Amino acid sequence: MVKRIILLGDSFxxxxxxxxxxxxxxxxxxxxxxxKMSPDFETKPSDxxxxxxxxxxxxxxxxxNLSKPGHCFLGMARDLxxxxxxxxxxSDDLILLNGTFIDRTxxxxxxxxxxxxxxxxxxASPMEMVTNEPEYINxxxxxxxxxxxxxxxxxQFLTSFMGIYSICNLYDTKFAYSLPKNVRLMGKLLxxxxxxxxxxxxxxxxxxxxxxxxxxxxxxxxxxxNNLGHEIYLEKVVLPFLxxxxxx
Amino acid sequence: xxTILVVGDSYTYGQGCKDRIYYYxxxxxxxxxxxxxxxxxxxxxxxxxxxLQKNLPNYNVVNIASPGNSQFxxxxxxxxxxxxxxxxxxxxxxxxxxxxxSIASCGNPDIIxxxxxxxxxxxxxxxxAQPKYYADAKQGYIKxxxxxxxxxxxxxxxxxxxxxxxxxxxxxxxxxTPETILNHSVFEYESYKSLMSINHLRYIHVCRYDxxxxxxFELNFSKYHFIDNHVxxxxxxxxxxxxxxxxxxxxxxxx
Numbered sequence: 001m002v003k004r005i006i007l008l009g010d011s012f013x014x015x016x017x018x019x020x021x022x023x024x025x026x027x028x029x030x031x032x033x034x035x036k037m038s039p040d041f042e043t044k045p046s047d048x049x050x051x052x053x054x055x056x057x058x059x060x061x062x063x064x065n066l067s068k069p070g071h072c073f074l075g076m077a078r079d080l081x082x083x084x085x086x087x088x089x090x091s092d093d094l095i096l097l098n099g100t101f102i103d104r105t106x107x108x109x110x111x112x113x114x115x116x117x118x119x120x121x122x123x124a125s126p127m128e129m130v131t132n133e134p135e136y137i138n139x140x141x142x143x144x145x146x147x148x149x150x151x152x153x154x155x156q157f158l159t160s161f162m163g164i165y166s167i168c169n170l171y172d173t174k175f176a177y178s179l180p181k182n183v184r185l186m187g188k189l190l191x192x193x194x195x196x197x198x199x200x201x202x203x204x205x206x207x208x209x210x211x212x213x214x215x216x217x218x219x220x221x222x223x224x225x226n227n228l229g230h231e232i233y234l235e236k237v238v239l240p241f242l243x244x245x246x247x248x
Numbered sequence: 249x250x251t252i253l254v255v256g257d258s259y260t261y262g263q264g265c266k267d268r269i270y271y272y273x274x275x276x277x278x279x280x281x282x283x284x285x286x287x288x289x290x291x292x293x294x295x296x297x298x299x300l301q302k303n304l305p306n307y308n309v310v311n312i313a314s315p316g317n318s319q320f321x322x323x324x325x326x327x328x329x330x331x332x333x334x335x336x337x338x339x340x341x342x343x344x345x346x347x348x349x350s351i352a353s354c355g356n357p358d359i360i361x362x363x364x365x366x367x368x369x370x371x372x373x374x375x376x377a378q379p380k381y382y383a384d385a386k387q388g389y390i391k392x393x394x395x396x397x398x399x400x401x402x403x404x405x406x407x408x409x410x411x412x413x414x415x416x417x418x419x420x421x422x423x424x425t426p427e428t429i430l431n432h433s434v435f436e437y438e439s440y441k442s443l444m445s446i447n448h449l450r451y452i453h454v455c456r457y458d459x460x461x462x463x464x465f466e467l468n469f470s471k472y473h474f475i476d477n478h479v480x481x482x483x484x485x486x487x488x489x490x491x492x493x494x495x496x497x498x499x500x501x502x503x
Binding site: 074078107114116133139165 | 320323324327350351352354357358360381382384385386388389391392393394395397398401402404405406408409410411412413416439441442445446
């Protein structure tokens with residue numbers, strides 16, 4: 001049995017969409033719904049996300065949820081590196097990498113070039129962190145139009161993924177992961193990691209029989225999972241997986 | 249016959265040796281020599297990897313380093329090779345500078361090219377025919393989006409990832425970096441601490457080798473480096489004898 005579970009992830013693992021983390025853009029009303037519900041709204045994971053639910057069910061296991069909304073793979077890797085410099089990672093630890101979408105990267109912060117922010121490359125989202133600096137916006141648009149390459153982003157995903165696994169190996173920690181359906185390890189890498197994978201929460205069939213009506217009750221309008229989704233995901237996916245692997 | 253795979257950039261390719269001269273002459277405002285690159289042209293016959301092949305005839309030394317390679321490119325070269333070849337005994341992973349990035353080539357996003365923001369100030373790059381929009385995109389990236397820390401982490405991840413891929417196939421792995429990760433036993437950047445875990449597998453990068461043994465940088469550069477800062481054939485030979493060959497022999501248990 002592991003003594004500590006460390007979660008790496010993005011908004012889905014953070015619990016964005018749970019009742020204490022509601023904030024989305026409604027395309028129908030063109031209004032933002034919810035918002036900063038507490039001072040630690042953007043820094044402390046939801047009390048109702050599956051990571052917090054593990055903590056409640058297994059008080060003897062320490063759960064460290066390092067996930068952040070909008071996070072990319074590289075940011076998750078850096079979180080683990082930074083953590084490894086603060087605490088002694090060891091064989092009693094389990095690292096659960098809950099990946100994200102492949103078109104996310106990091107860029108310099110518009111107001112502080114020494115800092116950085118996650119950036120989802122793709123259609124501009126109304127929720128995306130924006131700045132009024134036209135040069136900054138123009139630089140992003142130019143990057144997407146002329147310098148962006150899917151292959152580069154895949155390489156960034158792959159190196160971050162394998163780098164995280166490497167850090168786990170070096171500290172002898174246990175490792176498992178989940179990835180969105182369209183993010184795949186390719187070729188011969190698959191074999192080695194096949195048994196370490198569990199289903200990703202986004203697009204999970206909560207009903208068990210592809211019942212769309214029921215599945216919709218587990219999502220918020222912005223497609224993040226709500227309290228019910230997290231509860232079902234914990235019971236049907238996370239706990240059986242951890243148990244089968246001997247982690248619990 | 250077992251293979252020793254060598255990956256890297258121009259330093260590993262042997263640019264700067266007498267059969268691989270190519271540099272930009274600021275006075276003449278033109279390139280001198282001929283542009284050589286793998287796979288069209290093999291690495292210099294004077295580079296340390298070629299010397300390794302001559303000294304270890306029972307191994308097949310494959311040097312797929314190429315000038316200008318990015319860290320992602322070196323990682324991809326490594327993965328592609330080890331996934332398609334058997335009987336590899338050792339990988340020598342020669343990392344490059346952290347600010348070498350991969351970008352879409354001009355007009356064809358399906359082809360990715362290495363590029364360093366430091367090249368942008370280089371007269372050679374400025375004189376290279378490239379559309380204004382492409383140059384503007386690069387300049388915008390440098391000015392607004394680039395962060396050294398992000399690039400350092402990307403570089404570190406590529407090294408750690410290569411280590412994982414290679415060692416998971418029971419292939420021995422050694423690596424080096426041209427970056428000064430340790431400065432008087434203190435990590436130059438906090439992020440480099442994560443490389444400490446594989447520091448025991450590190451050898452000195454040829455461009456950082458102290459040929460003088462007395463930190464006489466003037467001598468190092470005047471005698472052992474070419475005028476474009478690459479290492480010349482004399483430097484490669486000394487580095488090979490004193491650093492590389494003993495390290496490889498020790499790693500492969502060769503008497």
